[in-house]
Amino acid sequence: MTEPSIASLRRRHLLSLAAAAALLPSTAAHSTERLKTQARIVIVGAGAAGLSCAARLARALDGASITIIDPRQQHLYQPGYTLVAAGIKGADYPISTTAEHIPAGVQWVAERVSEIDPEARSVRTDQGQRFDYDFLFVTTGLVLDYAAIEGMDESLIGREGIGSIYHSPQAALATWQQMSRFSETGGVGVFFRPASEIKCAGAPLKYTFLSEDYLSRRGTRGKSQLIYHAHNKGLFSVPVVNEKVKLLFRERGVQVHYERVIKAIDPARRIATFTTPEGTVEQPYDFINIVPPMKAPDAVRNSPLPWQSGPWAKDGWLEVDKHTLRHVRYPNVFGVGDIAGVPKGKTAASVKWQVPVAVDHVLADIAGKSSNAHYNGYTSCPLVTRLGRAMLVEFDYQDNLLPSFPGAIAPLEELWVSWVLKTSALHPTYIQMLRGRV
Amino acid sequence: MKELDLVTVLTVLHDILGSALFFGLPALAVLGIVAFVTTVVRERGLRARRLFISQVLGVVGGVLACCLMTRVAASGTVSPNGAADWLLFATVFGLGLAGSTILFYGVIGWFSRKSHS
Numbered sequence: 001m002t003e004p005s006i007a008s009l010r011r012r013h014l015l016s017l018a019a020a021a022a023l024l025p026s027t028a029a030h031s032t033e034r035l036k037t038q039a040r041i042v043i044v045g046a047g048a049a050g051l052s053c054a055a056r057l058a059r060a061l062d063g064a065s066i067t068i069i070d071p072r073q074q075h076l077y078q079p080g081y082t083l084v085a086a087g088i089k090g091a092d093y094p095i096s097t098t099a100e101h102i103p104a105g106v107q108w109v110a111e112r113v114s115e116i117d118p119e120a121r122s123v124r125t126d127q128g129q130r131f132d133y134d135f136l137f138v139t140t141g142l143v144l145d146y147a148a149i150e151g152m153d154e155s156l157i158g159r160e161g162i163g164s165i166y167h168s169p170q171a172a173l174a175t176w177q178q179m180s181r182f183s184e185t186g187g188v189g190v191f192f193r194p195a196s197e198i199k200c201a202g203a204p205l206k207y208t209f210l211s212e213d214y215l216s217r218r219g220t221r222g223k224s225q226l227i228y229h230a231h232n233k234g235l236f237s238v239p240v241v242n243e244k245v246k247l248l249f250r251e252r253g254v255q256v257h258y259e260r261v262i263k264a265i266d267p268a269r270r271i272a273t274f275t276t277p278e279g280t281v282e283q284p285y286d287f288i289n290i291v292p293p294m295k296a297p298d299a300v301r302n303s304p305l306p307w308q309s310g311p312w313a314k315d316g317w318l319e320v321d322k323h324t325l326r327h328v329r330y331p332n333v334f335g336v337g338d339i340a341g342v343p344k345g346k347t348a349a350s351v352k353w354q355v356p357v358a359v360d361h362v363l364a365d366i367a368g369k370s371s372n373a374h375y376n377g378y379t380s381c382p383l384v385t386r387l388g389r390a391m392l393v394e395f396d397y398q399d400n401l402l403p404s405f406p407g408a409i410a411p412l413e414e415l416w417v418s419w420v421l422k423t424s425a426l427h428p429t430y431i432q433m434l435r436g437r438v
Numbered sequence: 439m440k441e442l443d444l445v446t447v448l449t450v451l452h453d454i455l456g457s458a459l460f461f462g463l464p465a466l467a468v469l470g471i472v473a474f475v476t477t478v479v480r481e482r483g484l485r486a487r488r489l490f491i492s493q494v495l496g497v498v499g500g501v502l503a504c505c506l507m508t509r510v511a512a513s514g515t516v517s518p519n520g521a522a523d524w525l526l527f528a529t530v531f532g533l534g535l536a537g538s539t540i541l542f543y544g545v546i547g548w549f550s551r552k553s554h555s
Binding site for chain 1: 443445446449450452453454510511515516517518519520522523525526
């Protein structure tokens with residue numbers, strides 16, 4: 001078991017005093033009575049979703065056995081990778097330790113889950129430990145499948161004009177070095193996204209915009225060509241945002257090819273191969289941002305938990321109800337975050353809204369009640385369009401735009417204030433989310 | 439943010455500003471208000487010439503407040519574009535202007551009292 005850092009507790013206490021001094025009311029969240037229970041709750045994965053679930057459960061329950069299983073010692077703030085890859089933040093910006101985010105009263109098992117058996121209500125780790133549960137939260141996140149691109153290898157990131165902003169903070173930094181070199185010389189920049197579900201689907205677009213901006217600032221735009229290969233007939237899943245991005249790409253001279261899916265890469269010749277409805281095409285590049293296909297981890301894929309048919313079956317996404325995050329066939333199992341097989345939103349913003357819903361359903365089950373907590377698919381994408389500008393795009397399953405600051409921050413307006421939110425406010429807010437505070 | 443509370447807002451602000459600014463700015467505001475109120479009460483009113491000088495200095499304070507905001511929040515890039523951006527700048531400038539006018543009025547009043555005594 002790991003305790004939160006003394007410094008963080010002292011600071012929180014100090015700030016509580018400051019709030020009290022300001023004579024402003026605190027929320028009921030701090031004063032609600034804890035629910036007594038002997039329930040065994042296992043959380044598989046200590047990423048954003050797992051830690052947020054753990055924090056909320058630990059605060060709400062008295063006497064429960066809460067175990068979170070994940071071997072990773074580092075916790076990575078993945079929304080920060082784009083900023084590292086754009087030269088805005090250093091490689092250490094997204095990194096913290098898992099230990100500092102484990103809530104008091106939660107047991108952390110630093111092992112990898114190798115098997116999930118929802119019939120026996122147990123999980124097993126690669127070290128052979130078995131954990132039985134009454135409720136299971138599957139919050140494993142996803143895996144990046146670089147091997148699905150012929151010729152691609154993670155070790156190529158940062159060499160031969162190859163970048164990849166999704167891999168890690170170090171890879172994001174290596175990507176920045178490649179992109180920066182490219183923007184000094186100019187040439188052909190190639191961007192794309194794969195056909196699979198991906199986390200933060202706006203990131204490939206953001207990086208295209210940022211690369212274009214650097215080329216313009218460094219005076220090499222005129223001798224450069226930027227090409228975006230879309231995997232289907234659009235650039236963004238929300239129609240009105242799709243039209244806006246198309247307009248911006250047109251204004252900034254980014255060529256777009258539709259229905260092209262990455263197939264292979266030849267680093268020696270600097271050629272990427274895409275499949276199209278008409279066959280394959282070869283695309284030469286001087287710089288390329290590789291976005292690998294993404295899928296569920298083996299422990300989930302090899303369990304009975306993924307969708308059995310439909311678009312999310314192949315990659316192993318969890319078969320959950322899109323409004324409750326409860327598993328369709330195993331009602332004591334919940335899937336939250338990237339692993340959830342729901343229509344939209346593999347983002348930290350989705351996690352922020354999914355976790356309270358899933359936790360509320362478990363608390364209701366424990367209390368013998370029912371919950372009407374409902375997740376509407378909310379997700380958010382601060383779509384950076386150049387250095388210092390972003391569009392704060394927020395939407396739900398129905399493609400409704402859901403601006404957090406209606407009347408002040410227009411979703412489709414390129415604003416500096418949205419950039420400031422992305423670069424300065426989101427990280428501390430994310431940390432509060434891990435603590436179950438937002 | 440269903441459960442956003444004041445402590446959380448303060449924590450986020452603290453992370454953005456850093457300890458020096460997070461505690462220093464409110465302390466400076468309190469100091470300025472105390473000095474201003476003390477001066478006005480002691481002198482039983484506002485002095486027009488001193489207020490004018492303070493307001494001129496307050497403009498500099500407003501500009502400095504905007505510079506401080508861009509330095510703290512913008513990751514080195516300032517690119518205001520839409521109405522919301524200019525509204526933010528106007529708000530910060532106004533707060534900086536008002537705050538530093540009050541501060542300068544109090545400080546000048548304090549020193550003029552010392553020079554008279």
